[in-house]
């Protein structure tokens with residue numbers, strides 16, 4: 001243990017991965033100061049390959065400890081093949097390179113559907129729920145990004161807005177497959193969370209099996225660095241996510257930052273090749289009576305690279321998969337999380353998420 005304590009700060013994530021449960025009591029202390037705050041790297045292979053529940057429990061505990069303390073992890077050995085991720089990034093880039101008039105034919109129209117193309121300036125993510133405040137923010141500091149939102153393709157009510165095959169060959173099949181892959185990973189990670197919360201491993205299975213998720217491809221165009229550095233400006237404003245978990249696949253540019261809840265200071269979530277950034281959303285935080293932490297984050301200008309590119313930030317791409325419970329699931333305090341009493345009224349997934357989306361778009 002002493003040897004671990006002496007590891008240099010750069011290896012802090014490694015310390016997390018080496019820790020067992022007995023270390024949990026010291027972790028809260030570690031994240032309180034900015035010099036020790038870090039996003040842990042969690043190796044998911046032992047959970048995926050573990051033969052018995054006891055084999056899997058160790059990784060489950062590591063994961064839940066990190067979600068209690070930081071709300072964010074880098075997941076490695078998650079099982080999503082690197083060529084699948086590379087192909088998704090390539091298809092996404094080709095879509096955003098299409099002319100604006102082609103993309104606008106697929107325009108996002110309704111928060112209940114939450115599908116289609118969102119042009120720069122249309123969404124302003126924020127924690128505020130005051131319509132006047134959100135309108136003011138959107139006018140003075142719009143998010144500097146565009147996206148296309150994809151839901152489950154067989155929904156009886158809402159239809160995805162797919163580009164024509166001739167405009168974006170292979171796009172639809174790529175993202176139908178990617179959606180399914182991310183759904184399967186969600187089921188696995190929720191099983192780990194169930195074990196870590198001392199629930200039966202499959203406790204969430206029937207509550208998250210309808211694939212009510214949202215796959216968001218994001219493109220942050222190049223922008224003058226000095227514009228992004230003005231007060232309140234960002235590629236994506238500070239916010240929390242809405243569902244159970246978010247999987248963020250990021251390219252190598254950087255700019256995602258996570259807030260230390262104790263000091264309010266934002267820390268870079270520097271891209272680590274081969275990992276997925278996974279964070280807790282508000283509904284899972286609420287479900288767990290705030291035991292699992294939904295942490296504020298934002299996307300700002302990436303770190304300055306060579307002097308030549310100082311004036312303008314490079315384009316950045318990311319893919320966010322927002323995982324949700326089933327649309328009509330009632331989210332009420334998980335039995336093992338009640339403690340001294342539930343903090344929240346029960347809420348239906350769909351009602352909660354549509355309410356949040358309605359206030360951030362126009």
Ligand SMILES: O=C(O)CCC(=O)C(=O)O
Nearest residue numbers: 218248250256299318320
């Ligand atoms: O682009 C990213 O890295 C994160 C985006 C994000 O936080 C979001 O869309 O909710």
Ligand SMILES: [Fe+2]
Nearest residue numbers: 239240241297
């Ligand atoms: Fe987010």
